Amino acid sequence: MRLTGVLFFPVTPFAADGTVDEKTLATHIEQGVAAGPGGVFVACGTGEFHSLEPGEYERVVRIAVEVTGGRVPVYAGAGGPVALAARFARAAERAGADGLLLLPPYLVTFPPEGLVRYVEQVTAATRLPLIVYQRGNAVFTPETAARIAALPGVTGFKDGTGDLDLMQRIVLTVRSTVGGDFQFFNGMPTAEMTVPAYRAVGVDLYSSAVFCFAPEVSLAFHRAVGSGDTATAERLLAEFFQPLVALRDTVPGYAISLIKAAVRLRGLDVGGVRPPLVDPSEDHLAELQKIIDSGLGLV
Numbered sequence: 001m002r003l004t005g006v007l008f009f010p011v012t013p014f015a016a017d018g019t020v021d022e023k024t025l026a027t028h029i030e031q032g033v034a035a036g037p038g039g040v041f042v043a044c045g046t047g048e049f050h051s052l053e054p055g056e057y058e059r060v061v062r063i064a065v066e067v068t069g070g071r072v073p074v075y076a077g078a079g080g081p082v083a084l085a086a087r088f089a090r091a092a093e094r095a096g097a098d099g100l101l102l103l104p105p106y107l108v109t110f111p112p113e114g115l116v117r118y119v120e121q122v123t124a125a126t127r128l129p130l131i132v133y134q135r136g137n138a139v140f141t142p143e144t145a146a147r148i149a150a151l152p153g154v155t156g157f158k159d160g161t162g163d164l165d166l167m168q169r170i171v172l173t174v175r176s177t178v179g180g181d182f183q184f185f186n187g188m189p190t191a192e193m194t195v196p197a198y199r200a201v202g203v204d205l206y207s208s209a210v211f212c213f214a215p216e217v218s219l220a221f222h223r224a225v226g227s228g229d230t231a232t233a234e235r236l237l238a239e240f241f242q243p244l245v246a247l248r249d250t251v252p253g254y255a256i257s258l259i260k261a262a263v264r265l266r267g268l269d270v271g272g273v274r275p276p277l278v279d280p281s282e283d284h285l286a287e288l289q290k291i292i293d294s295g296l297g298l299v
């Protein structure tokens, strides 16, 4: 199953008592899918996968699958301790997901060889296709990336390190090994900012957290890039994405908290983030509102 278009990474709404707000999750996903993404990636980084227990996770994935109703593929995050990653993978399969995004294991450091075994064990636990996320402590060499790309369950490789020299070598090595249908993704925080650079090394697909709260802007950018309208793409980058990234970079974790706050500012009460993330301050919310208004004014 080849993915195309803008990839929607929904937030996970929490109610005032801290539990998952399932009704609001369904509304958020319905609104997103109606706007026309190429796929839904639920309970991933933006969806605060790191904060969900397996029971909550399975419900979240099931809701995403039910609401999406086959209109586009639904991928679910999985990761953490290898035994738990396998358990999440099986839960996503039960919930009807079409695939998995394998997030990095936490806390430990390890060589690329260990990462190959981690991927092998998770992919052996499920029939679902797996996109492997290179980010944080999970960094491959071109050779180990080619080895996991050759595993029957692995269909894609996503990069969030921003190391374009490494990514270029991975793309060339993997393409010469597995060729064909294998897909690469730009998974940088606020990925639009680096879309032109990733396209230059052969990576066209990207995840869009901005799609959660401003699908109009996210889609306009995607259209501009796809049609070669560099002037529009650069204007959106300069006047919307760049100020957003500047605000994002003021506080660690804002890549997620600002997205959630922006969904609230656009009228859907998805609640705050779970610790250790923190919600934006009042000043930052006011700044975020201005950025949203300016982005919507551009499309």
Ligand SMILES: O=C([O-])C(=O)C[C@H](O)[C@@H](O)C(=O)[O-]
Pocket (backbone or CB within 6 Å): 009, 044, 045, 046, 047, 186, 187, 188, 189, 190, 191, 192, 206, 207, 208, 209, 210, 255
């Ligand atoms: O797991 C995730 O949420 C991501 O892959 C990261 C975001 O969607 C990222 O690309 C972004 O912030 O636009």
